[in-house]
Amino acid sequence: MNKKMIGLDVGTSFLIASTKKNNKEVYNIQRDCYFIIPEGNKRAIKIAESSGGNFIYNKDRGEYYLIGQDAINFANLLSTFLDKDEVDRNAEIQLKRPMSQGVLNPKDKLGAQMLEILLEGVIEGVVDDVLATGEGVVFFSVPADPVDGDYNTIFHSSRIEQKLEALGYEPHSLNEGLAVIYSEAPSVIVDGEEIPFSGLGMSFGGGMINVCFAYRGMSLLEYSTSRAGDWIDEQVAKVTNTPISVITKYKEDNLDLATEDLTSNEMLNALHIFYDNLIKYVLHHLKRELSGMDERISYEVPIVVAGGTSRPKGFVELFKTRAEKEDLPFTIKEIIIPKEPSYAVSKGCLVAALAEGEEEEEEEIVNKPSIDEEDSS
Amino acid sequence: MWRIRNKTANIVLIDDLGISLKAYQDFDLDLLGRDKSENSSQLASFLNRGIIENIHKEKREVETNSSIEINSLITNSVRDAMTAFTQEFFSKMSEDVSQGIINGFTGVLKEKFLENLSIELPNLNNDVGFDEISVYETQAAILKGKEDLSSNFEQIGQKQEIDSSDDIAEQLRKIKKERKNK
Secondary structure: OOOEEEEEEEOOOEEEEEEEEOOEEEEEEEEOOEEEEEOOOHHHHHHHHHOOOOEEEEOOOOEEEEEOHHHHHHHHHHHHHOOHHHHHHOHHHOOEOOEEOOEEOOOOHHHHHHHHHHHHHHHHOOOOOOOOOOOEEEEEEEOOOEOOOOOOOHHHHHHHHHHHHHOOEEEEEEEHHHHHHHHHOOEEEEOOEEEEOOEEEEEEOOOOEEEEEEEOOEEEEEEEEOOOHHHHHHHHHHHHOOOHHHHHHHHHHHOEOOOOOOOOOHHHHHHHHHHHHHHHHHHHHHHHHHOOOOOOOOOOEEEEEEOHHHOOEOHHHHHHHHHHHOOOOOOEEEEEOOOOHHHHHHHHHHHHHHHHHHHHHHHHHHHOOOHHHHHHO | OEEEEEOOOOOEEEHHHOEEEOOOOEEEHHHOOHHHHHOOHHHHHHHHOOOEEEEEEOOOOOOOOOOOOOOOHHHHHHHHHHHHHHHHHHHOOOOOOOHHHHHHHHHHHHHHHHHHHOOOOOOOOOOOOHHHHHHHHHHHHHHOOOOOEEEOOOOOOEEEEEEOOOOHHHHHHHHHHHHHHO
């Protein structure tokens, strides 16, 4: 049976499903957020409906949820009429996220259900035909447990696994940092031999930064930090007294970390400061996690830097500068930037799914009886 | 459960099981399957050489063909997390710790679990044992607040196509095959 192989990046900021069709990688991207409009607010509903947006309706609570980019646009529109303090005081007029710091919150029942609907919609977007149960395999990304938080990822990964099974897919989880390694296939040279799928994979996401040290496609070390892209937005929002949704949009559209002209713009200045702080924080934890080793790593290590938070211009140069100053227990061979840093996790999951699919096909060919055996029976 | 520990300050890679252990890390081999672990020559070698030690190995469970099989990551990991935590906690106390303190502590844990479950399963009997609690946690997770949601879409998202000429998946498949054949 020809199964559909799907990669799925389940991120705090974006859900990205991917598959391969006719020698092309197809990515379907959906922002992972929603905005609540109470049923009683008929005018707001009319405006939102006429914009052609996607909705979810909650009959129990009498609420409409605008989703994705429409939600952000609506939130930004509101913030032009209201000040930041008013937005902060009223939870019901804030942008909502099903996930926080990289995982589902077990206490947020609605968030979990919202995520499930979004997951279904984003996977449907890459699958043209309606699949029967068992005709699809999904490798989905999961974060490692954080070194700086006291929550674990078990509820999150099992909930997603249950949902994918309910949709009829065969789910497999894949560590996000390892997915980045699979996406770019870096290699190390040990005793003259090239060892593929080896090196450091770093996924700079919105809710978490995931790090994986891999060797020959296997994870030797994996961890995450809960300080990531969202943390930058929150800190900048605090110091500049600007709503977070405005910061997020500015960061994605305008930020250039290589620019030297920081004095002209308070938001730009703040973004620089907190990006620098984040990079130092991640490298500090990397050094700490590797500190248990007795010896320095003898071979040069490539580092794959991926994820939406790594996209701003100048990020990689800043990262390289800080990494060289940190005195890590290895020499950096090269820093690899994926062609599409935001898609690397999804691509890595897709690579894992395709590798699994090809293995299954080979087993089927091996196990198929030969023509002679069929004739004699 | 079959719990092992990496006794060294280095990362240990058990290639034929496909796992790696951080310095001093514990791991439950039953998560991979008892047969697979017992047939691992690398594991046997590490145990012989004292690089890895056995912490606890339960008798092999008899497998059943029950059609009602509760297979939940939450169930196993809750049990594992509880066991690991209590083992670590009590290993640091003196050997004179009485069974009464242990029973009291597990009673507190049980109360906490039941408190969390009572929202989804209000008729839950307070006399349930620890093993049963993890089963009910699974059920509660499934029943959790199915609010009546409906959407005006089947598909969402913005699509982008990228030319793909690399054979990375094939390279990964070869690596995995080499590992399996070892």
